[in-house]
């Protein structure tokens with residue numbers, strides 16, 4: 001039932017395959033018609049209606065999910081099956097970080113709990129409550145990879161490492177799951193790959209298709225995987241960059257990956273690393289879009305489920321600290337077993353997450369006092385950049401339109417003209433930010449890429465102080 005509903009809502013961009021299609025897909029061949037079809041069929045109310053039915057279906061079939069309102073509730077570890085999960089961090093209720101209400105609209109954002117459970121067996125952090133993916137990633141989802149230099153640089157490094165490890169891309173077929181606007185696929189194509197494909201459920205899929213990649217506009221499911229293989233064959237390389245944490249139903253994705261891969265397929269997964277979250281106290285990455293945060297140990301379990309081995313693990317120091325694993329078929333020889341050097345230090349992650357709960361209270365007190373003092377000196381503050389994750393510290397600090405005048409985003413950002421979720425703070429274009437008038441301080445919400453933001457603001461003529469919303473010194477007990 002779920003798959004039938006899905007296919008009725010799905011648009012396959014047929015930039016590559018122009019064979020006759022079933023009736024509903026044939027209409028999509030005409031790109032102009034396709035856009036109209038997309039708007040008609042993928043309107044948000046339809047998707048939400050489908051989700052309600054689908055979630056109920058999952059509850060009955062699996063017995064592991066529970067409807068808590070519109071939420072799925074986790075009772076056991078989705079990576080290793082352990083049902084002894086320990087609550088380690090409760091951040092309270094928050095709006096979804098991409099729930100952007102247009103300026104002038106009086107709609108209020110719904111709030112959902114953020115409570116982290118920890119699996120000591122496979123060292124994975126889970127959201128206890130998961131918002132169904134159709135609600136988290138509607139067609140109107142705003143994020144685009146191409147707007148963040150740090151993300152693009154990381155993609156270039158990933159492609160170079162892939163070539164170094166697995167040989168030239170010439171003649172290779174590459175599939176990027178959650179390809180967003182096709183930024184990674186374009187780098188892969190420029191590096192010589194013969195065919196580039198993406199699977200992407202949001203409106204970003206249209207951007208990727210326009211850049212010449214073969215895109216299936218949908219979530220990765222077993223049905224989509226079968227259709228992909230039928231039409232395009234098995235990929236040589238499958239990549240997941242910063243989307244593996246977004247997966248709602250991990251077991252279904254693993255089944256889908258088993259369908260997509262053959263005995264040669266290399267799977268490369270890069271994601272933020274639980275160890276870096278803990279080391280830099282990046283509690284703001286525990287937003288609803290990330291139902292899970294992984295360790296190296298997590299990926300050893302996932303590799304086994306995929307009948308693969310971890311052939312390589314590296315920890316790129318970008319975007320706050322990532323983990324990149326290369327999974328290869330078991331038959332292709334011994335992998336690098338990093339369990340000794342990495343697995344050992346991961347044993348303390350559970351205890352460190354519990355410490356973080358206490359440290360967050362210290363940060364809250366010190367940061368709010370710092371901002372109140374700045375407000376007392378010069379009135380309402382301006383803020384720079386709205387990465388979705390910053391919705392969490394904004395809420396925890398109780399920041400609203402009474403203390404922040406506006407948040408400024410790059411002029412091309414789709415977030416402009418909306419309110420910061422849960423507030424009436426408008427998001428404006430950097431073009432409306434006048435460095436001659438703004439004496440500062442300006443609050444930097446993109447604290448995880450503080451150097452990029454400082455260089456950018458300086459380049460636009462701002463010479464005043466930038467206060468990072470989260471800074472290491474804020475967690476220290478001293479006054």
Ligand SMILES: [Zn+2]
Nearest residue numbers: 077080119122
């Ligand atoms: Zn586990």
